[in-house]
Amino acid sequence: MFVHLQGPYSFLFGRLTLASIPYDNAIIQFAFGFAAIAAILVVAPVLYYRKIPYLFREWLTTVDHKKIGVMYIILGLVMMFRGFFDGLMIRTQQVMADGPHSAGHLEAAHGYLPPAHFDQIYSSHGTIMIIFAATPILTGLGNIIVPLQIGARDMAFPTLNAISLWLTTVGAALVMASLFIGDFSTAGWVGLIPLTELDFSPSSGVDYWMWAIQISSVGTTLNAINVIATIVAMRAPGMRWTRLPIFTWTTLSTSIIGLTAFPILGVALALLGADRYLGTHFYTAGLGGNLMLYTNLFWIWGHPEVYFLVLPAFGIISEVIPAFSEKPLFGYVTMVAATFAIAGISWVVWLHHFFTMGAGPLVNSFFSVATMVVGIPTGVKVFNWLFTLYRGRLTFATPMLWAVGALFLLLIGGLTGMMLAIPAVNYTVHNSVFVIAHFHCMVLLIVYAAFAAVSFWWPKVFGFKLDETTGKLFFWSFSIGTILLFTAMFGLGFMGETRRLDYLYNTQWFPALVIEEIGVGFYSLSVLIFFAMLFVSIRDRVKNAASADPWGTSRTLEWLTHSPVPFYNFAVTPHVNSRDELSWRYLNNLAATAPEHFEEIHMPNNTPVPLIIGALAFGFGFGLTWRIWWMTGFSLLGIIAVVIYRSFARDKGYHLSAEVMTQLEREPPLGVIAESQYLSKHPLTGAGAH
Amino acid sequence: MSAPDPDPLHHPEVQEAGIIGYTAGFLATLVLLGVALLMTELHVMPPGPLLGSISGLAIIALLCQTFLSFGLDITRHNIWKSVSLVLTVPLFILTIGLTVWMFQQLDALTMIPGSNIMPGMTMQPTMLQ
Amino acid sequence: MTLGTIGADEKVVLWQYGEVAHDMISTKTLGFWLYMLSDALVFAGLFAAYGVLDHSMNAANGPTEAQIVHPIAAFWQTLAVLTSVFAYSVATVAVKHGYRQLVVLCVLAAILLGMVFLGLEFSDFADLYAHGATPQVSGFLSAYFILIATHGLHMAFGILWLLVMAIQVSRLGLTAPVVAQLLNLRLFWQFQAAIWVCVYVFVYLKGVI
Known part of the structure; x- marks a missing residue:
């Protein structure tokens, strides 16, 4: 078989x-x-x-x-x-392998x-x-x-x-x-x-x-x-x-x-x-x-995947910009509508990844127009962010720098994307590094948003802020790298450099390749700064300890509970009264109103089942890769057996009694980082602790 | 969550079970597919309209499955299922429809025999065949 | 609940006491429904592949669609899968009334009919193999076999699940987790019938038009 x-x-x-x-x-x-x-x-x-x-x-x-x-x-x-x-x-190979006289x-x-x-x-x-x-x-x-x-x-x-x-x-x-x-x-x-x-x-x-x-x-x-x-x-x-x-x-x-x-x-x-x-x-x-059947199926997923990544990035930007502009987000409803419009249109644009298949003018026009339509909801989003910034009280903390940087990348990446959506242009630059530079702008926008999110929500999760000085240095070093590398790459694309070259035949590309390499140098520097930032932040964690709302201007519900978040999130379920619940409570002087008393809550137990399934899945994948059939079969049967076993053994979880909750809330635990330390130093009493 | 589970048999999704709807859905699907089989075997119409007709019967059979046999509705505990189904069906159609459409166009342009979507264009067997 | 005051003396709720009633059975059936939608998209991909490879070019001088499908023989499979799903539907009616024995009986009937379906499919495949029509012959036959076999694999998995549920119902009784699983299995089993409707019409019937 x-x-x-x-x-x-x-x-x-x-x-x-x-x-x-x-x-x-x-x-x-x-x-x-x-x-x-x-x-x-x-x-x-x-x-x-x-x-x-x-x-x-x-x-x-x-x-x-x-x-x-x-x-x-x-x-x-x-x-x-x-x-x-x-x-x-990749970059170092290309700069070293330019022209027939380049050394090996x-x-x-x-x-x-x-x-x-x-x-x-x-x-x-x-x-x-x-x-x-x-x-x-x-x-x-x-x-x-x-x-x-x-x-x-x-x-x-x-x-x-x-x-x-x-x-x-x-x-x-x-x-x-x-x-x-x-x-x-x-x-x-x-x-x-x-x-x-x-x-x-x-x-x-x-x-x-x-x-x-x-x-x-x-x-x-x-x-x-x-x-x-x-x-x-x-x-x-x-x-x-x-x-x-x-x-x-x-x-x-x-x-x-x-x-x-x-x-x-x-x-x-x-x-x-x-x-x-x-x-x-x-x-x-x-x-x-049919070769193109693969390409077709791959990109049916591939294009929605791009929006799978970019939409949460848009969400992060939409959270960070209002918090550091001290204004509610401009155009909430249009923002939601634009999000879902982008998600919907993402399903009818995939052919633009292979216009050059030559499916004909009718098919290419359909997908070209559909691709350009994406620009409308994206434009709505950009203007919403700009109007949020407009006349806001702006604070350029590290998350804000990343968010605003992301807007610039979105602009460049989006506009070059519009160029690529035109089949005539696409035929010219298809498979050139122009395309690479375009989609790197888009994925770097995602990276920028991710770094914005990490620095924004870090204090919520770990209970202390990341160091601002090294954080900003990280941003600037990373941004200089981005600008140098991808500006040069756009140029190289127009000069005819195709993608995936291990040897470059045109020595005229050399200056641009050197600029790209300098950009990568800045990236390397920023990686070092990133580690320095982690080191400094962890060293100074007591000094930088965060309150429930360390930024002071946050708007949403997650900032209402302790930092770091206790393992049960909210001791008492909050009742939501407004879109930006925390700012609403600030405005009405209710932010400090704590629950009057605490009640018993129910929590799920930890379980090794997921880890076992993961280990078996590794055996499954590794066995298939090397065609070790006994390993593949054993792992597959193992996964099925574990799932069936799990469906019989019902785990009812455990309860934290009202007294324990009072104790936990009076003396806020160290939360996500050190939950067990708390639980082992203060063994829980009362109904069914663990 | 900590509240004691009420009797699971009183859950609305258990209570919505009904033998009449199930029987109707079962029989309707069977009859519709039987009719489609007869129409196909007896070649009651030319291929194009026949394909259209049996596709229609298939869609009706699927609707019977969804609403009679499965009992999907827009009550509170089913509303999100209905909403997600309505959102997913277009993706189903787009995935298959656009794929088939683009490959038909491609076949026609590359003059693959048997893809006569261009009116008035007759294909001769080529070396490809 | 903890109240706060805004403006003059408007009372607002800030903290909600009492566990907020999340209906776990409905949450589970919703989660599994979403999973089935994603499974439906797997079949969308397979049908798209079949739609592209269902072309005389892709038969590559091997057997064509019309030569390998037998709609009348396949109608027995249709009958088997629909009856199996109906038997399981009767089981859910029995769940509603709490008749444990009847639930187990109907589930066993569903298993039996599901196995009849798989037996018919297996003999169909064996017949094609005997005539040299294997998935390795052409792109078209690859698409045909993989599409039908994916559905068959789902059926086999469903039979395993039915077996597990028969044991759970008789050993654990109709507890909330068991009922949630029974409801999910109902969706899974119904889904196999729905996919078979598509397979029957767009592979078997379309093949002989």
Whole structure:
């Protein structure tokens, strides 16, 4: 039934042999050394301070939406660091490999990366940045903020939430595994067909890429279900739809996209999997396959995915700008309408990624016009933000800098997007780095919004503010890098540089390539500043301790509870009276009115089930990648068995009595970071503690 | 949440079960598909209209499934299901419809035999076949 | 509840006591409904692929649609899946009245009919394989097999779930979590019938037009 493959095969290890491990490659040796040192730096303190039980009890088995969100964001930042390294290597290779006289180092004729290695790097750069950096960071933010903004105690399905996290982590782990065991896809993050077919990519690289995306996208879909159900069913009393904060609205719309678009990606990749494993002919270049079918299915998901990422970014901007303008958001209703208009139109524009397929004037015109229509709701949003800023009392704290920076990127990225929406222009610049510069403006807008969100909500989650000086330095260094790199890249696009080149033939591009490299230099600097910011902030955490509303001008419900947020979010469910509940309470001098007394509350228990499912999912993906069938089968049966077992063993959760609640609220616990310390130092009494 | 669960059998989604609707939905689907089968086997009309007719029957059968057999309505506990279904059906149609449309156009432009969407254009077998 | 005063003496509620009643059964069925919508989009993708590959070009000199589908034989499958879903519907009526034994009986009937469906499908596939019409022959046959097999896989998974529920109903009784699962399974099983309607009309019947 399965395709017969050339090369060694054993029952126990499948296609995996010692030769699959690229231990003789200098770059991989460096990467391994780097990863090993990083791992030692993380693991050693954990072992030294004997924190493994704590990690297992409080983090790895948690069902708390805030901790899950924090882990999502840590995962995203780690992967973004890896993706940044890939980007640095791509840029350095291009500046070193320009012209026939450019020198070759290591095993490369030009530059320092041979073509097959370079191809893996740009493929992993794209895959990681979109699917394993931006997506987890935004999902994590939604996880943390949405239940707080709607006054819920947790997500609708806390265990499912943890399963989503671990499935996403498994995808990231597979990508990381490909660095040291075997290789990664050389076919770009989009999976250029028929290059991804077995005939042209016989190694396990494409399989890694395929299963990593497939498994993590299941996690994303499950998370989307959870978010939608939470927003529909778990809102606090008084939280009408017309009072829902914009970030919650955008997370809802993004989850609708996640729910509906990811299955199509699943189909696109599953059919590729059928081709590679069963020998079918969906996308093969002969025997009745259709190459463009893959491209079509991929972009049916691919374009909504872009809005899946950008809509929460818009939501973040819509939360940050009013808070630092000390004005309510201009045009709340139009903002919500524009959000859903963008989400809706995202479903009828996908062909603009392959205008050059040549489906004809009628088809191209339809998709061109549909693409331009996206500009209308986006324009509405931009003007709403500008009118919010207009005559506001502006404070340029770090989150505000990132938010305003994002507006500039949206303008440049959006206008170049309008240019690309014209088929005639598109035919000229298709596959050039002009397109790369355009979509990097858009995804950097998402990164800017993510950094705005991280610095904005950091005190809410951890109880202290991030250091402002290093934070601003980080912003400026990062922004200078962005401007240098992508301005030069737009120019190179017009000069005819196509994308994915490991060797550049035109020496006239050299000055622009050097400017790009300087931009990357600023990015590298900003990464160092980022770590300095974390270090300084954690060192000064007592000095920078945050109150419930550390910015003083926040508007929404999440700022009403303690910072850091206690594990039960709100001791007593707040009753919502206004769209910007906190500012409304400030205006009416009600912000300090605490609940009169406390009542018993119910909390879900932690469970190792999600972690076990994640471990089995890794076995499933790794087994499939290397065609180790016993491992695949065992993992799949294991997942089914665990799910069935879980459906029998009913977990009723635990209660925190009124006395415990009073005690917890009188002496606010350290919350999300150190919940267990509190609980172990002050053992809970009364009805069924843990 | 901490309130004791009321009897789950009194939940509205359990109480909405009804044998009459289920039987009606079952029989209606069966009859509609049977009619579609007969129409197809007997070739009662030319291929184009026939495809249109059996598609119509399929849609009616799906509606019977949704409203009679599954009992979807707009009561309080079902409203979000109805809303999400109404929002998803267009995506279903767009995904399949736009895909098929663009590939028909592509086939016609690349003169793949058998795709005669251009009126008056007759295709001769080519080397491709 | 904690009240506050705004303006002259207008009272507003600030904190709400008593656990806010979230209906967990409805939340679960909504969550599972959303999951089924996403599953429906999987089939949308598969039908789109089938729509593209269902072309004489894609048969690549192998068998064409009209040569491999047998609508009359497949009508027995239609009958089996619809009756199985109907049997499960009767089970939910039994749940409403609390007849545990009848619930288990109907679920077992649904399992049996589901297995009849899968048996017919298996013999259909075996027949095609015997005639050399395998998924590896052409793009069209790939699309045909994967579309039908994905539905078949759903049916097999549904049978496993039905089995688990039969055990849960007899061992745990009609508790709230079991009832929520029964409601979700009803949607899952009904969904298989709906997809089969599409498969039957747009693959089997359209194939012989």
